[in-house]
Amino acid sequence: MITLLKYEIYRRWRWLVLRYAALIIIGAILLNRVSSPTYQYEFIGESIGKFALTSLIIFIIIIVEGINMLKEDLFEESGYLTFTIPKKGRTILASKLALLLLQLILWTVITIGFGSIFFSKLPYPEIIQIKTQINFYFFPTVLFILTAFFNFVLMIHFSLTLTKTLLVNKRYSGILSIGIFFFLVYLIEKLYYGPFLNQIKHISIEIGSRSNIDLLSGGYTAVFLNIILTAIFFTATAYLLEKKINI
Amino acid sequence: MEQILKSSQLSKYFYQKKALDKVDINIEEGKIYGILGPNGGGKSTFLKIAAGLLKPSQGEITIDNKKPGVYTKSIVSYLPETNYLYKWMKIKDTLNFFNDLYADFDVERARESLKFMELEEEEKVTSLSKGMMGRLKLTLALSRKSKVYLLDEPLNGIDPISREKIITSILDSYSERTSILICSHLIYYIEKLLDYVFFLSEGRIILSGDAEELRNKRGMSIDKLFQEVF
Amino acid sequence: MEFNNNIPIYLQIIDNIKQDIVVGKLKAGQKMPSVRELAGILKVNPNTIQRVYQELDREKITFTKRGMGTYVTEEEKTISSLKEEISKKIILDFVEGMNKLGFSNKELISTLKEYL
Numbered sequence: 296m297i298t299l300l301k302y303e304i305y306r307r308w309r310w311l312v313l314r315y316a317a318l319i320i321i322g323a324i325l326l327n328r329v330s331s332p333t334y335q336y337e338f339i340g341e342s343i344g345k346f347a348l349t350s351l352i353i354f355i356i357i358i359v360e361g362i363n364m365l366k367e368d369l370f371e372e373s374g375y376l377t378f379t380i381p382k383k384g385r386t387i388l389a390s391k392l393a394l395l396l397l398q399l400i401l402w403t404v405i406t407i408g409f410g411s412i413f414f415s416k417l418p419y420p421e422i423i424q425i426k427t428q429i430n431f432y433f434f435p436t437v438l439f440i441l442t443a444f445f446n447f448v449l450m451i452h453f454s455l456t457l458t459k460t461l462l463v464n465k466r467y468s469g470i471l472s473i474g475i476f477f478f479l480v481y482l483i484e485k486l487y488y489g490p491f492l493n494q495i496k497h498i499s500i501e502i503g504s505r506s507n508i509d510l511l512s513g514g515y516t517a518v519f520l521n522i523i524l525t526a527i528f529f530t531a532t533a534y535l536l537e538k539k540i541n542i
Numbered sequence: 543m544e545q546i547l548k549s550s551q552l553s554k555y556f557y558q559k560k561a562l563d564k565v566d567i568n569i570e571e572g573k574i575y576g577i578l579g580p581n582g583g584g585k586s587t588f589l590k591i592a593a594g595l596l597k598p599s600q601g602e603i604t605i606d607n608k609k610p611g612v613y614t615k616s617i618v619s620y621l622p623e624t625n626y627l628y629k630w631m632k633i634k635d636t637l638n639f640f641n642d643l644y645a646d647f648d649v650e651r652a653r654e655s656l657k658f659m660e661l662e663e664e665e666k667v668t669s670l671s672k673g674m675m676g677r678l679k680l681t682l683a684l685s686r687k688s689k690v691y692l693l694d695e696p697l698n699g700i701d702p703i704s705r706e707k708i709i710t711s712i713l714d715s716y717s718e719r720t721s722i723l724i725c726s727h728l729i730y731y732i733e734k735l736l737d738y739v740f741f742l743s744e745g746r747i748i749l750s751g752d753a754e755e756l757r758n759k760r761g762m763s764i765d766k767l768f769q770e771v772f
Numbered sequence: 773m774e775f776n777n778n779i780p781i782y783l784q785i786i787d788n789i790k791q792d793i794v795v796g797k798l799k800a801g802q803k804m805p806s807v808r809e810l811a812g813i814l815k816v817n818p819n820t821i822q823r824v825y826q827e828l829d830r831e832k833i834t835f836t837k838r839g840m841g842t843y844v845t846e847e848e849k850t851i852s853s854l855k856e857e858i859s860k861k862i863i864l865d866f867v868e869g870m871n872k873l874g875f876s877n878k879e880l881i882s883t884l885k886e887y888l
Contacts, residue, residue, distance in 0.1 A: 298642050306630045375626035379593050380643045381616035463556050537611075542595040574817050709815055716811075716818055733777055734816040754780040754820070763777030 299382065299390030303364065314353055315401060321349045322409040329416050336418055343413045350406045357402060361395040361448040369459050370468065374542045384537030388452070388529065395448060399441050407437070435515045442521035449525060450479055453532045460539040488520060544571045546690055546721050547592065551601035553745075554587050561587040563745035564601065569690070572718040574735050576753075577725045578764070579742035580772055585725040586623060588742070589692045592723075593620035605690060616645065619688035621679055623695045627667045634663040636682060644686050652685035659707055673704040680708050684715040691715070691722045697731055705731060733764040741771055773814055781816055782823045789828065793844055794855045804834060804842040 304311065325342040328334060365388070368377040377387060414422060454475040458468045547569035554562040562584045569575055577585045590596040591603055594610035605614040627636055633656070640647045656663065659677040661670075670678060680696055696712070697705055712735060716722060726732055733753065741749040749771060753764055760767055775784055792798040804810070807825065811818040825842050828834040832850055836842045845851065870880045 302639060302642075306628065372622075372624040372626050373628050375595065375620075375622040375624050376628065378595055379615055379618075379620050379622075381612045382643070383612055539597060541597060542590070573819065706815075710812065713812055713815065713818070730777075734775060734781060734814075734820075737817055737819050754782060754823075757778065757780045761778060765777060 296386050296389050296393065299387060300393050303390055303394045307360075311398075314356065315405065318349060318353050318402075318405055322346055322405070326409065326412060329413065339413070339416055343410075346409060346413065350402070350409075354402060357395070357398045358444060358448060361391070361398075362451050364391040364394070365452045366455055369455050369540070369542070370465065378536075378540070378542050383533070384535070385529070385533035388533050388536060391452075392445075392449065392529070395445065399445065403437065403441060435518060438515075438518045439521065442518055442525065446521055446524050446528065449528045449532065451476055453528045453535075454479065456532050456535045456540060459541065460535050463541055483524065487524070488517070545569065546571050547603070547605045547723075549588070549592075549601065549603040552588070552591065552598055552603050553600040554584075554591060554596060555599045560745045562591075562598075565742075565745070565747055567740060567747070569721050569723060571689075571721055573737040574712075574716065574722045574724065576729070576732060576736040576739040576764075577723060577742055578727065578729055578739055578768055580727060583743045584745040585742055586694055587745075589620065589694050589723065589725055590622075592690075592692055593618060593622075617689040619644075619646075619683045619686040619691045621683035621691070621693045621696060623698065625667075625675060627679070627682075629668050631667045632663070633661055633665050633667065633678060636667065636678070637663070640682055640685070646687045648685050648687060652681055655681040655685055655711060658711070659704075672699045673701045676700045677704050677707060680711055684711050689720060691720065693722065693724045695726055695728075696724065697726060697728050709735065729765040729768050730763075736764070739764055741768065743772065775816075782820050782827065785814065785816070785820070785824045786827055789824070790833065790854055790858060793833065793851060794858055798844050800844055800848065800851060801846045802844045804844065806841060 325346050329339055329342050368374045368387075380387075451472075454472045455468075457475055458472045462468050462471055545568050547567070549565055549567045552562055552565045552567075553560065565584070565588065567577075567588070577588060579585050587596060591598055592605065592610065592614075594615050603610065606617060608614050628639075631639070637649060637652050637656075640652070641649050656678075659674075659681055661674060661678055661681070665674075667675075667678070676696065676699065680693075683691065683693065693712070696708055700708060709731070712722065712724075724732055724735070736753045739750065739753055739756065740747050749767075756764060756767060762770070773785075773788060775781055789798065789804075793800075798804070804825070805813065807818050807821045810821045810824075814821075825834060825836065829836055829842070832847070833845055833854060834842050835845060867877075867880065870883075875883065
């Protein structure tokens with residue numbers, strides 16, 4: 296896994312450096328402006344917005360890249376190399392997901408780091424207000440978003456791999472992949488998240504423990520459900536990659 | 543002699559089309575085989591199944607008594623017809639990659655082969671001409687000390703000078719412990735290399751035999767025989 | 773060496789080696805190239821060369837010392853009979869060819885004389 300991860304990083308290390316350097320430099324410039332004594336509070340929002348936009352763009356790049364890492368190997372000639380090296384399907388998949396995970400973590404640390412400094416520059420009453428709202432939900436929400444997007448990429452990986460198992464013809468593979476993906480989203484919502492979350496909410500309301508409800512609506516349960524889903528899709532995709540696909 | 547690769551009743555369907563139809567091929571150690579046939583006859587499909595890229599629809603293939611998988615990939619060196627090398631790579635990256643991922647890769651042999659093939663390590667994979675690409679692919683495939691080599695059209699689109707070099711390299715990497723399978727429709731240039739030939743057309747083996755015996759019996763070259771059959 | 777692929781390659785190589793021995797290009801007792809070497813030089817399958825050496829050994833034109841290699845025979849008799857065999861073959865081919873063209877044996881001799 297590490298060897299393959301090394302090559303995934305090595306092939307795009309310039310882009311990786313560029314990406315995070317850009318985020319940090321833009322953050323630093325905006326922060327520097329905000330920190331100057333002549334800067335007025337009304338404009339802090341604008342700087343935060345600019346930083347958030349940069350961060351969002353880089354987040355999208357990470358996600359798209361995460362999808363493409365496997366898509367290239369499945370649908371382009373490079374698959375002839377990737378899938379003839381003596382490595383298990385799960386190793387190949389894990390090396391790609393490991394890079395995605397590393398990037399998501401790095402992105403989160405940088406974004407939250409800058410975000411919290413920006414917030415500390417806000418007028419005192421607003422900080423208090425945001426803080427009381429954030430404190431309860433902050434970490435589960437961040438974890439939920441990260442695991443959700445990780446699963447989003449992994450589910451697309453699964454859809455693409457299943458397409459490659461079912462279809463040899465390239466022409467309809469796009470449509471089929473998208474079809475499979477949305478069908479999965481529908482199924483998961485209907486059969487997995489829906490019943491689980493409802494039931495758990497129901498139970499905890501009956502128990503009447505307030506902290507419990509907070510915890511649940513804060514999303515640790517959803518995070519937990521996400522991680523189980525990750526395990527399921529990882530296993531399924533790795534199996535298909537190893538045993539079923541036709542390159 | 544020991545059989546290293548066996549296929550029995552191997553079939554592969556793409557929808558209605560039969561790319562391979564009940565193919566029985568047995569490959570012994572220490573011999574060079576030719577799978578010959580027109581384009582679309584099923585040659586590449588056979589090699590892709592042996593390499594583990596395609597899964598059989600019916601029948602079975604085993605290499606060293608194992609179905610295609612991680613183990614067989616470690617003892618099979620596959621040269622595809624496509625430009626399968628990652629586009630971001632320089633030639634030296636391809637060497638490092640193969641060295642990291644294949645236990646049987648011999649870097650020294652690869653470096654020597656690069657010199658012989660007149661290729662520079664700093665050159666980018668995407669900037670290579672077709673002949674150079676063919677020579678690089680062959681260098682990588684033959685610098686592994688594998689039990690089985692699967693070479694898909696090693697001479698296709700290759701200029702005469704590269705062709706000589708490629709044939710020399712194939713001969714150099716042969717040993718009594720290896721088996722080489724060459725798929726080609728350019729029979730004239732490789733027929734002297736072959737111990738045994740299979741003619742594959744529309745997914746079926748329509749003729750097979752020892753190359754010298756076929757020449758003797760039919761009084762013609764494999765190339766001429768091929769033209770007569772197809 | 774140029775091959776005529778219509779005829780088994782090992783037979784052509786055998787003929788070639790025999791000729792080399794007769795004309796003295798390969799001397800009595802001389803070591804032959806190894807199977808790999810010769811395969812590399814002629815760009816043919818090593819198993820074909822293996823077969824050539826087996827056949828030559830069988831005809832006692834060469835002999836193989838275990839682990840040492842293959843050598844041209846030292847028997848002068850074998851070499852001279854080889855010479856006879858080849859010349860016979862050439863003459864037979866010639867006579868047969870001329871006969872096919874309609875030359876009588878007398879005509880054949882007189883025509884041949886013009887070239888000598």
